[in-house]
Amino acid sequence: MSELPKKSTAFFEWYNEVLERAQVTDKRYPVKGLNVWPPFGLSIRSNFDRTLRSAVEAIGYQEVSFPTLIPETELKKESEHIKGFEAEVYWVTKGGATPLDINLCLRPTSETAMYPMFALWVRSHKDLPLRIFQICNVFRYETKSTRPLIRIREIHFYEGHTVHPTEESATRQVQEDLGSFAEIARAFALPYLINKRPDWDKFPGAHYSLALDIPFGDGRTLQVGTVHHYRDNFARPYGIQYETEQGGSAFGHQTTYGISERLIGGVIGVHGDDKGLVLPPALAPTQVVVIPVIGKGSKEAVEGAAKEIAASLSASGFRTKVDLSEDRPGAKYYAWESRGVPLRVELGPREVEEKAATLADRFGRKRKVARSDLVEEVRKDLDAFHAALSEKATTRFREQIGVASTLAELKGARSVHLIGWCGKEECGHQIEAGVEGGLLGTVEASSPEGILPGEAPPCIVCEGTPSRWSAAGRPL
């Protein structure tokens, strides 16, 4: 097989090719932006969903499932929201040959599907807080050129929705959601920034929006998640009202929390290398592959031992495969490396004789261990691999974030420029023009912490104070 394009010089060619070769998604479906998930990619996606589920269930969310179709009348109840989405919505207008009384849209997100039901579910302060989520597909008519996992028209989507008695309680939820995102990002060894989007760029209908941004390839940034505070902006038009403890009536305050398959694209783009995918153990469909290296007359003994090892690793909870194909060991190594398998167990006649095995991780670090300790050593190596992956990503993350003190410095290859911004819209638009992209917003936090170099300088445009550390970049 021909070599992959280089990640450092041809990022998007590399990205497309890595996804295609590993069969993460297949974009050849006859509708652009609607991709097929083959078994390998779907297995990554299932691991992704499992990580998300356990992180949000740990903070009290419960899973639900809502219909895909939303009546036009419900979609239009909140005026900002519909303005933000009307250019992206797919419509169903006929049932068979009969025009529908009320047009139905394919959900672009599920506020307007859920909130009429929330109005029925929420009666009293005892029903609050309400925290539910669903993992489903949403549809957005994307007009820019599509890109697998990143800019698509049918999107695999996690969405959490909450209702609270007060604005403060909803604000606390926002913080809890960020805490659960930190867990998810830790599992995927992914550093990120939390930026409060400028008002002109917040979610349609939101009081404010926090975005989880990562530096991506080719000097771009990628938004991989969002948490929005709605106040009672949706509760009022949808009638989400409850009886207070004192017997009065009040509108609920709401939040939402969204993560899509984009985050998978982010993980692949950040960790992958010139050999292909590099997957954190939490996402890898196969965490450990056992490869028999057969010498003359040793086939039976080596393959037998390889199968035993694979069985004992599987029984200990590792997603394990044994490769008994006829390919040469080098070809097998390459094939599994390109699919991002974190750890390989190599087993030859000598290892069988010595009751040992050689462990090699995706970064090429090798060591020989005793068969009797194998399960424990595999666990250690997977943990060490995850730590090394995280460290590598963090180093790169820091390199991709620079500080700019003049508009002229905003042009350049770094993904994120930290700047002072006074908060005024007119300055914001000048910053956006300077960076030929977007003002990602004020930096609220980051993982790792401590990327802001001291107090914020005056606004990069008007030199006004007070000013806050803000981030500018070129979002995909």
Ligand SMILES: [Zn+2]
């Ligand atoms: Zn300013």
